[in-house]
Amino acid sequence: MIISNVVGKPIRLDGVRRVSLASVKLRDVMLALKEGYTLKYIARADFKERRASVEPVRIPRADILSQVRGTMNAVKIRSDVGDYLFIGRGGGAVETAHIVLDDILSIALEVGGCVRPGG
Amino acid sequence: MYQALNPYGLDYIDLDILYSSVTPDVHVELTPSDYVSEAPALQNVLRALDYGVNVVTANKAPLVLAYDEVMGRAKARGVMVRFKATVMGGSPFIDMLLSMRSHDVVGVEGILNATSNLILTLMEDEMVELEGAIARAQAPGVAEANVELDIGGSMLQPNS
Numbered sequence: 001m002i003i004s005n006v007v008g009k010p011i012r013l014d015g016v017r018r019v020s021l022a023s024v025k026l027r028d029v030m031l032a033l034k035e036g037y038t039l040k041y042i043a044r045a046d047f048k049e050r051r052a053s054v055e056p057v058r059i060p061r062a063d064i065l066s067q068v069r070g071t072m073n074a075v076k077i078r079s080d081v082g083d084y085l086f087i088g089r090g091g092g093a094v095e096t097a098h099i100v101l102d103d104i105l106s107i108a109l110e111v112g113g114c115v116r117p118g119g
Numbered sequence: 120m121y122q123a124l125n126p127y128g129l130d131y132i133d134l135d136i137l138y139s140s141v142t143p144d145v146h147v148e149l150t151p152s153d154y155v156s157e158a159p160a161l162q163n164v165l166r167a168l169d170y171g172v173n174v175v176t177a178n179k180a181p182l183v184l185a186y187d188e189v190m191g192r193a194k195a196r197g198v199m200v201r202f203k204a205t206v207m208g209g210s211p212f213i214d215m216l217l218s219m220r221s222h223d224v225v226g227v228e229g230i231l232n233a234t235s236n237l238i239l240t241l242m243e244d245e246m247v248e249l250e251g252a253i254a255r256a257q258a259p260g261v262a263e264a265n266v267e268l269d270i271g272g273s274m275l276q277p278n279s
Contacts, residue, residue: 007216075227
């Protein structure tokens with residue numbers, strides 16, 4: 001929902017389909033693996049349809065998303081210009097602290113009147 | 120005991136008292152998300168904006184629950200709201216997305232919840248059931264204290 005607001009095409013809460021991870025069994029994970037897939041908890045948003053979903057999805061092993069493991073996150077962005085892939089830590093104390101600090105610094109630089117190019 | 124050791128301390132924060140004695144440049148909201156009661160983050164953020172204070176939030180609840188209100192209030196007071204840590208917390212994803220000004224973004228797809236991805240990875244690597252993986256994921260302090268927030272899709276859903 002935050003992403004949808006950032007791109008200026010808000011998706012309402014009732015436009016989001018949610019399937020909990022709670023029903024996933026070890027059997028499902030192993031069966032997917034055996035058949036050449038990795039089970040991933042995938043978030044999708046379609047800004048044309050204004051719909052989004054979050055659900056466990058079987059991702060082919062060859063797909064880059066299946067290789068994003070542990071606390072790593074990844075997002076594929078589709079635009080009218082091209083496709084983009086962004087991979088990075090989804091959390092972590094030091095990493096997240098830096099992100100918050102970067103936000104504070106960007107405001108400080110702007111308030112202080114020393115806006116850097118791109119800052 | 121706490122009071123006795125800290126005669127000048129309070130075990131709570133009253134933003135009105137705080138803001139009546141100091142004039143901060145930036146309010147940094149790091150409280151945990153609560154999508155039901157909205158407390159305290161949404162109230163804190165709106166209060167700060169009303170005082171004309173710039174806001175940085177790592178708590179996504181205020182934006183999920185009231186994006187337009189928060190941004191509208193900031194615009195009205197001429198202050199900034201930054202929220203890079205609310206999506207893909209440890210990475211500068213939002214900045215990149217914001218910089219794609221001429222793009223018509225038609226869709227996104229991905230893995231946006233570190234805890235649920237860690238849980239699935241642990242199930243795969245160590246062949247443990249969901250409960251065992253959750254217990255393991257909570258150990259390094261990655262999972263929310265309320266795991267339902269992670270695995271129920273309510274964290275991801277706000278992100279998407």
